[in-house]
Amino acid sequence: MVKVAVLAAGGIGQPLSLLLKSHPQVTELSLYDIVNSPGVAADLSHICTKAKVTGYKGQENLDAALAGCEIVVIPAGIPRKPGMTRDDLFNINAGIVKGLAEAIAKNCPKAFTCIISNPVNSTVPICAEVFKKAGTYDPKRLFGVTLLDIVRSSTFVSECKGTNPQETKVTVIGGHSGVTIVPLLSQVKGLTFSQEEVEALTHRIQFGGDEVVKAKDGAGSATLSMAYAAARFVDSLIEGAFMKKPVVECAYVESPLAAADGCSFFASAIELGPSGAEKILPIGPLSDYEQGLYKACVEQLKTNIAKGVNFVNQAA
Template sequence: MVKVAILGAAGGIGQSISLILKKHPLVDELALYDIVNAPGVATDLSHINTKAKVTGYNGVKELDAALTGADIVVVPAGVPRKPGMTRDDLFKINAGIVKGLATAIAKNCPKAFSCIISNPVNSTVPICAEVYKTYGCYNPKKLFGVTTLDVVRANTFVSECKGLDVSKTDITVIGGHSGTTIIPLLSQIPGVNFTESQIKSLTQHIQFGGDEVVKAKNGKGSATLSMAYAGALFVDKLLNAIVLNKTVTACSYVESPIAKADGIRFFSSALKIDKNGIVEYVPLGKLSEFEQNLYNECIPQLKVNIEKGVNFVAQSKL
């Protein structure tokens, strides 16, 4: 029996990812939690003729029940971006929300896989790590910042540009999960060559795709649908690892040795994952000069983002 808990299930991402996972054949129980409206979403989804049992939980008093026995916890909770806001602007609001939810996860399902969608991921994942440490349950092999949308965008935009079969395109994206910390490794796509202008244009498109959605929605939403799709893709990988005992490959923002030499504790790269969590951090391979420059620019930004998350938890204890 596999239980997936979604924290923030009544929001734009939460409702959509709940719908997708209700259909997943490997999900037995779907626990939907939010401050308000989660039981309504759960009732709606429970009418769908798939095997997953759906339950809804409202407010902090019901959070423990939502999490008890969960194998995977997905956290899209928080405030979405609005026009002019960066992911960093969200920190003041979302940091406290994520800290509270991480505390509940540590208390109720400390061995679960945690999938953090709440932005800014570069900072919220370190927040979760520090909270889990406080409760003595931190397992760096089971805490993931969901960066799958960066990969999804890269696969889509590159396939459109080069006329590739998008279903067979799988591009590695490294770094972080905001703006110029997102580094698509276009030089490592087999059999595909780009002009210099294409590389710059595609990279910009991938890095700032979220801004394009916010602008296109005229301040009335952010990338909720594509993020839900991407998040569900990542959860699908974990379900294949946990239930079918497969070793899967996915990019994610995790505590990693990949950029440790540059003083970076958390970094997104390709990983191999099995039922126990991360089993291999796939080496980056040779970067092009353009990608190396992006990496060099990314490092100081990631340092600031990571320290912000770590310091938030430290200051909260004082």
């Protein structure tokens, strides 16, 4: 028994909610949006699993949607369109995330909060600053969901090498946009890559989202694959935090790993347990090529983090 809230029942939220409705440990599923959520909830409620689904529509019902929630997943915001970067989304999505974070701090301050809303590099620091101002911040309970980068890496590497994607493990560090995404191909067990393969795979992993935006021809961004990745992260979080079976996943969290380079948040492999992000695992040795990727990553990432922090503090 776990109560989960999904804040936005749209392109990502609907398939994510479908996957969570099927989760054996989810007993209550709370869906919030400014439109359509009661209809989505009614549709999901006909599925023969034990999770009770309730839809909450409109700002006036946000408090009720969050009451008693133990995990909150936030995919709210506008999707990317052709030619847009994640940073282009900032001005709209930053305000949305800030408002939702304030409601979480008020209604379920001890919930594990999982941020999908882009740009994740900035929206996670926004949440952290809101929680700090409310006196509820616990860095172990706030996550940027970057697992889509790992899912894509497993898929693309397996396509290149003819391996099983579900058994192909790739650690991805840094952030969740463009050059801040650093796949550690040198650490993939049992596989070796030519420099040409490394460069091609790295570029595809970093800009995989653009493939989807282009293929959808302006009609959306990566919703189904993101929903799958988010559901997998929630599953791992439930396993570690509620079933007390330590599990390792990559996520974007407050971290000391790149603090010396000005990045207070950083994605890496973490061990999930009852308190959330219980251990931040070492990065391990990087190849010369990956060291170059890391340098480019932190230069961009520290700017993204500062943008999120400043958004909250200037608003105050």
